[in-house]
Amino acid sequence: MRKLPLHIRLAACILAVVVLSVALAGWIAPYPPAEQDLASRLSAPTATHWLGTDHLGRDTLSRLLDGGRFSLTIAALATVLTAVIGTAIGVLSARRRGWLDEFFTRTNDILLAMPEMVVALFLVAALGAGYPALLLALTVTGWTPFARLARALAYDVSARGFIEAARVLGCSPWFTVRRHILPHLAGPLLGQATLRFGQFLISVGALSYLGLGVQPPQSDWGSMLAAAQPYAVRSPMTILAPGLVIFTVALCVTLIGQHLARMSSSRLLLATAPAPEATHA
Template identity: 80%
Template sequence: MRSRTALIVAASVLAVVVLSVALAPWISPYPPAQQSLAERLAPASPTHWLGTDHLGRDTLSRLLEGGSFSLAVACAATLLTAALGTAIGVVSARRRGWIDEVLTRTSDVLLALPEMVIALFVVAVLGAGPVSLLLALAVTGWTPFARLARALAYDVSSRGFVEAARVLGCSPSFVVFRHILPHLSGPLLGQAALRFGQFLIAVGALSYLGLGVQPPQSDWGSMLASAQPYAARSPLGVLAPGLVIFTVALCVTLIGQHLAALAGLRTLLSLAPSRRGSDV
C-alpha cells in the first residue's frame, strides 16, 4: 500500500513538473532573460514567487526555461544509451564467441572508469553544448543496459519457444524482435527510469561546472552555479533549482524501482510453467 502511494505521488509530481516545463513559454510570468537591476536579489513576493537573481531576472521563469534543457538532454541520453546498450547486449548474447568476449570486456573496462571523469574529458575535447553533453553521457552510459540485456537475452535464448522458432526456420531478426525483445522490455524500462535520474544529476553537475548551456540561456545546473555566490542574500536562488533536480530524480527513481519490481515478478511468473513442466 505504501509503495503504491509513493508511486502515485511520484508520478503526480513528475507530471506537474514536466507539464510546467512544456508550457513554460505560455505560463512563465516574465521573459527568462529580462533584467531589472532595481529588483536584483529580491526575495519571494507576489510579483516574483521565487525571487530574482543577481541580474534581477525572475527565478521562476528561468527555472521553467532551464527545465527544458535539463530534461531534454537527460531524456535523449536515456533513449540513446538504452537503444545502444540493448543492441550490444542482444548481439553479444546471440553471437557469443569472440564477439561476446570483445563486447563484454569493453563494457567491463568502461564500467571501471568513473563516468563523470570521462564525461568531463569528452566535453572538454568537444566543447560545451547539448550535443557534447549527450555524447559525454553516452560514452559509458550504455554499459548497464548492455550487461542487463545480455544476461536476459542469454536466459530467453535458452527457452524452448526460441529453439522451436529456430527449428521452424524463423530468421534471427524475427526471433530477436518477436521473442527476445518483448521479454527484455520490462527490466530495461525499469533500468531506463533509474538511469534517467542519474543522467539528470550528471547534466546538472556538468552545467554547474560551465559545460552546459551558455548565457543568457539557463538550465538548472547553471542556475545553481550563478546563484551560489549570493546564497546568503537570496537562498531561494540556490534552493529552487537544487530541489527541482532532487525531486525529479527521486520521482523517476521511485517509478523505476516500481517498474523493475513489476518486471521481476513478471519474469518469475513467466518462468513458472517451464519449471513445473521440467519437474514433471
C-alpha cells in the first residue's frame, strides 16, 4: 500500500481533531455556550477566554464547539441521504434502462441545471427554518451528482463478463447488484461523498448566515458569522474563528475526497485495462 501524501495525512489529522472536539463539546467547552457576561463583551483572546467573547459576552470557543454539532451533523446527514438516493436511482436506471432510464436521466439533467443554493433558499424560505427544511433543501438537488456517477459506473460494470455469468447461473438481480456491482461503485462514490460533504458544509453555513438555519438561542458556524459581522472591526476573532473553521474543514474534506477520487480512477483504469497477450516462445 502506498504511503499517503503528507498533505492528506495532515488534512485527516485536522479533520479528526475538529470532529472529536465537536463531539466532546459538552465536556471540553470551557463555558456554557449561551452563558452571557456583559461585562466582558467583545473582549480579545485571553487566558480566560481563548478566542474572546461575542457582543453578548458569550465565550467564542464554547459557541464554536457547540455550533459545530449542527453544522457537521446536517452536512453529514445530507451527504448520506443524497448518496443513498442518488446511488439507488443511478443503479436502477442503469439496470432497467428503457423509459425508466430516460426519465431519470432527463430529471437529473433538469435538476443539475438548477443552482443548488437558489433551490435551497426557496425551499427553506417556503417551509420555514429548522432541521427538516434545511435537510430537505440540501437533498432535493444534492443527489444528482451521485446518480450520474453511479449510472455511468453501473453501465460499465454491467457490460462485463462476470455479470452475464451471474445471470446465467440464476443469480437474482438484487444479488447481482449487491455482490457484483455495488462493490465496484464504492470507491468512486466515497470520493464523491467527501467532496459533497465539503459543499454541503459551506451551504449550511451560507443558509444559516442568512438566518435560514438554526434559530436562537442555538448557534452554528454560519449564524455566528452573521452575528459577528457588525463587530468585525472591533473584535475580529468573533468572525475569524467560525470563518476559519468552515474553510479549514471544507478544505480538508475536499483534499481527502480528491485523493480518494484519484485512487478510485487509477484502480478503475487498472481493472478495465486489457490483459497483455501471452508471449510464445
